[in-house]
Amino acid sequence: MDKKEDNRDEEEEQVVNPWEVSSSGGKIDYDKLIDKFGCQRLDQSLVDRVHRLTGRPPHVFLRRGVFFAHRDLNEIMDAYEKGEKFYLYTGRGPSSEALHLGHLVPFMFTKYLQDAFKVPLVIQLTDDEKCMWKNLSIEESERLARENAKDIIACGFDITKTFIFSDFDYVGGAFYKNMVKVAKCVTYNKVVGIFGFTGEDHIGKVSFPPVQAVPSFPSSFPHLFPGKDHLRCLIPCAIDQDPYFRMTRDVAPRIGYHKPALIESSFFPALQGETGKMSASDPNSAIYVTDSPKVIKNKINKYAFSGGRESIELHRKLGANLEVDIPVKYLSFFLEDDAELEHIKKEYGAGRMLTGEVKECLARVLTEIVERHQRARAAVTDEMVDAFMAVRPLPDMFN
Amino acid sequence: MDKKEDNRDEEEEQVVNPWEVSSSGGKIDYDKLIDKFGCQRLDQSLVDRVHRLTGRPPHVFLRRGVFFAHRDLNEIMDAYEKGEKFYLYTGRGPSSEALHLGHLVPFMFTKYLQDAFKVPLVIQLTDDEKCMWKNLSIEESERLARENAKDIIACGFDITKTFIFSDFDYVGGAFYKNMVKVAKCVTYNKVVGIFGFTGEDHIGKVSFPPVQAVPSFPSSFPHLFPGKDHLRCLIPCAIDQDPYFRMTRDVAPRIGYHKPALIESSFFPALQGETGKMSASDPNSAIYVTDSPKVIKNKINKYAFSGGRESIELHRKLGANLEVDIPVKYLSFFLEDDAELEHIKKEYGAGRMLTGEVKECLARVLTEIVERHQRARAAVTDEMVDAFMAVRPLPDMFN
Numbered sequence: 001m002d003k004k005e006d007n008r009d010e011e012e013e014q015v016v017n018p019w020e021v022s023s024s025g026g027k028i029d030y031d032k033l034i035d036k037f038g039c040q041r042l043d044q045s046l047v048d049r050v051h052r053l054t055g056r057p058p059h060v061f062l063r064r065g066v067f068f069a070h071r072d073l074n075e076i077m078d079a080y081e082k083g084e085k086f087y088l089y090t091g092r093g094p095s096s097e098a099l100h101l102g103h104l105v106p107f108m109f110t111k112y113l114q115d116a117f118k119v120p121l122v123i124q125l126t127d128d129e130k131c132m133w134k135n136l137s138i139e140e141s142e143r144l145a146r147e148n149a150k151d152i153i154a155c156g157f158d159i160t161k162t163f164i165f166s167d168f169d170y171v172g173g174a175f176y177k178n179m180v181k182v183a184k185c186v187t188y189n190k191v192v193g194i195f196g197f198t199g200e201d202h203i204g205k206v207s208f209p210p211v212q213a214v215p216s217f218p219s220s221f222p223h224l225f226p227g228k229d230h231l232r233c234l235i236p237c238a239i240d241q242d243p244y245f246r247m248t249r250d251v252a253p254r255i256g257y258h259k260p261a262l263i264e265s266s267f268f269p270a271l272q273g274e275t276g277k278m279s280a281s282d283p284n285s286a287i288y289v290t291d292s293p294k295v296i297k298n299k300i301n302k303y304a305f306s307g308g309r310e311s312i313e314l315h316r317k318l319g320a321n322l323e324v325d326i327p328v329k330y331l332s333f334f335l336e337d338d339a340e341l342e343h344i345k346k347e348y349g350a351g352r353m354l355t356g357e358v359k360e361c362l363a364r365v366l367t368e369i370v371e372r373h374q375r376a377r378a379a380v381t382d383e384m385v386d387a388f389m390a391v392r393p394l395p396d397m398f399n
Numbered sequence: 400m401d402k403k404e405d406n407r408d409e410e411e412e413q414v415v416n417p418w419e420v421s422s423s424g425g426k427i428d429y430d431k432l433i434d435k436f437g438c439q440r441l442d443q444s445l446v447d448r449v450h451r452l453t454g455r456p457p458h459v460f461l462r463r464g465v466f467f468a469h470r471d472l473n474e475i476m477d478a479y480e481k482g483e484k485f486y487l488y489t490g491r492g493p494s495s496e497a498l499h500l501g502h503l504v505p506f507m508f509t510k511y512l513q514d515a516f517k518v519p520l521v522i523q524l525t526d527d528e529k530c531m532w533k534n535l536s537i538e539e540s541e542r543l544a545r546e547n548a549k550d551i552i553a554c555g556f557d558i559t560k561t562f563i564f565s566d567f568d569y570v571g572g573a574f575y576k577n578m579v580k581v582a583k584c585v586t587y588n589k590v591v592g593i594f595g596f597t598g599e600d601h602i603g604k605v606s607f608p609p610v611q612a613v614p615s616f617p618s619s620f621p622h623l624f625p626g627k628d629h630l631r632c633l634i635p636c637a638i639d640q641d642p643y644f645r646m647t648r649d650v651a652p653r654i655g656y657h658k659p660a661l662i663e664s665s666f667f668p669a670l671q672g673e674t675g676k677m678s679a680s681d682p683n684s685a686i687y688v689t690d691s692p693k694v695i696k697n698k699i700n701k702y703a704f705s706g707g708r709e710s711i712e713l714h715r716k717l718g719a720n721l722e723v724d725i726p727v728k729y730l731s732f733f734l735e736d737d738a739e740l741e742h743i744k745k746e747y748g749a750g751r752m753l754t755g756e757v758k759e760c761l762a763r764v765l766t767e768i769v770e771r772h773q774r775a776r777a778a779v780t781d782e783m784v785d786a787f788m789a790v791r792p793l794p795d796m797f798n
């Protein structure tokens with residue numbers, strides 16, 4: 001399944017799995033990752049195809065390459081073109097109370113996919129995983145799952161097309177049967193190869209991969225997809241989740257299902273620079289959706305790694321190094337206006353614009369997003385959470 | 400947890416775990432097993448105590464040492480004596496359609512315990528386990544579970560005190576939460592030490608021990624034992640299941656529960672002789688509860704290993720070897736009349752009674768049991784199975 005690693009190319013070792021993202025070379029080499037994982041690059045022709053099929057402009061994250069890799073996206077578009085629908089599956093491990101902007105990336109993108117393709121969506125909250133990996137109590141994991149559900153709902157998902165579930169609530173029945181089917185097809189040696197478990201890891205870790213695998217199969221949701229065992233599934237996620245779905249895709253045909261398709265994002269960089277994912281243990285490494293405008297401004301001014309030069313004179317002469325500049329990176333995620341972004345990159349790169357101006361622009365853009373999110377989240381009631389998480393049919397999910 | 404094996408005593412190697420019972424020496428050495436597993440011998444004083452506490456004569460299986468080992472039975476009797484109730488937990492892996500007499504042993508005994516102590520009982524049908532180990536389809540495992548439930552119900556359990564559940568039906572919710580709690584406390588190396596899994600075993604096997612562990616904890620049954628997290632549990636089972644409960648007892652105090660107590664039986668011997676458990680793959684190795692009187696008679700006459708001598712003359716002179724005689728063994732399980740059993744052993748052992756007579760007596764005893772079972776099973780309707788398996792409170796379970 002994995003391509004053999006070419007050791008000559010592995011001078012800079014990088015580790016990307018669901019629990020660790022690091023690179024001895026600092027930056028993650030995404031080309032190498034695509035090669036190592038054996039997925040495909042999401043090229044312009046595929047972006048154009050999504051544009052054509054949905055009749056709406058591709059999301060910023062798609063046209064700017066945030067979602068940069070895929071598996072079988074062409075196949076799922078082929079089927080869609082012939083009138084065959086699919087469903088979306090994404091998820092979150094609820095390990096913290098407040099989300100940061102990086103956490104929102106897959107949900108913002110999934111919301112776009114749901115709207116553009118008019119398809120149902122299941123969102124898995126892996127409270128069991130976080131209870132086992134982060135040593136949280138069951139009660140605390142469940143509480144965080146509900147809190148995170150509020151942030152997810154605040155992203156604007158359509159309740160007539162969306163089912164959110166927590167593993168502690170939902171594992172059982174058809175879902176558990178699929179877990180057993182998957183588990184039967186995967187040896188311990190195989191999960192060690194994929195996830196790097198050791199003999200001293202607890203067996204909860206070894207038991208978990210099937211839990212994340214089975215939402216890829218429509219029969220895990222008998223209230224949503226009865227008699228639709230051949231419905232295809234598309235999973236938008238960050239590429240660190242790829243190991244779970246390599247395993248899932250390996251198993252799927254052996255138990256009578258389509259392989260899920262994937263559309264995979266790069267990591268949202270830390271304020272301090274592009275060395276992987278943000279760290280939950282360092283609040284100053286990220287902008288949280290709970291941050292106030294003042295905090296956002298301070299974090300950006302104080303911590304956002306700048307590609308600007310040491311002195312104004314040098315900056316005017318050489319221009320900013322856009323390759324390492326975090327404000328520009330963040331703007332390329334969140335400033336929707338292509339022309340404005342291009343203008344900033346051009347002026348800043350030529351030294352005519354200073355870091356302070358770019359940071360001011362970023363603070364304005366992020367404050368707007370965060371305040372909009374905060375307003376939306378404040379409107380999410382417990383009843384709405386219950387409604388999204390109710391085990392129920394969704395009669396209008398394909399309309 | 401396990402005692403260190405004394406290698407000088409291990410000239411004859413014996414393997415006893417949930418999937419294999421064998422001994423290079425032929426017969427299982429139960430004393431060695433007690434020593435190796437670290438459980439206690441169930442002595443006469445404990446049998447007398449059960450007699451005193453329940454006010455009824457101990458079951459044949461208890462007074463004749465079929466249930467010969469235990470863990471913490473004294474502790475659970477101490478608590479019972481002080482007015483503290485407990486619940487019973489036993490189970491079956493539904494791997495075959497028809498049960499043989501050996502399969503009935505734990506259920507007959509559990510029925511006695513339920514009646515004698517007036518306590519509730521949960522019976523786990525591990526259809527998930529059999530699906531994974533025997534490579535049965537989920538549908539076939541579920542079907543066998545229901546068929547076996549009928550045989551279990553036919554043993555006479557009290558529906559006001561008994562909850563039967565299949566894992567495929569019931570895993571989820573509080574039960575799944577306890578599975579996660581247990582899994583977090585057990586390393587892969589630990590289950591390898593206990594169960595002997597290898598890297599080529601599928602992860603379903605590694606995931607299963609918590610499933611069999613958690614019925615030992617009352618909170619796994621919120622419809623039965625709400626707010627009774629400190630209710631004690633007594634598990635009647637064959638001693639090959641001990642590894643599961645050694646693991647469970649190790650974990651219990653770490654997650655806030657009592658260690659389950661155990662009362663453990665030896666194995667019901669095959670017709671061909673005492674070399675372990677009967678084999679499901681050889682129908683002539685056992686009497687099935689579906690056998691006709693004629694089949695029972697033929698099997699006993701043809702296959703039951705006899706301790707009688709080669710010739711009548713020699714038999715009259717030396718007497719039967721009761722140590723290896725299967726008809727006598729079987730009678731010691733199923734002939735309730737102590738005086739009659741003693742008479743047979745005395746006359747047969749002295750050579751005054753011949754094998755044919757003993758076999759005739761055994762055929763009569765077993766035919767009566769099997770016919771009684773067949774009548775009871777024929778009366779078990781699908782509605783009764785549903786009623787026993789309904790997730791419901793049992794308001795009279797302690798009366």
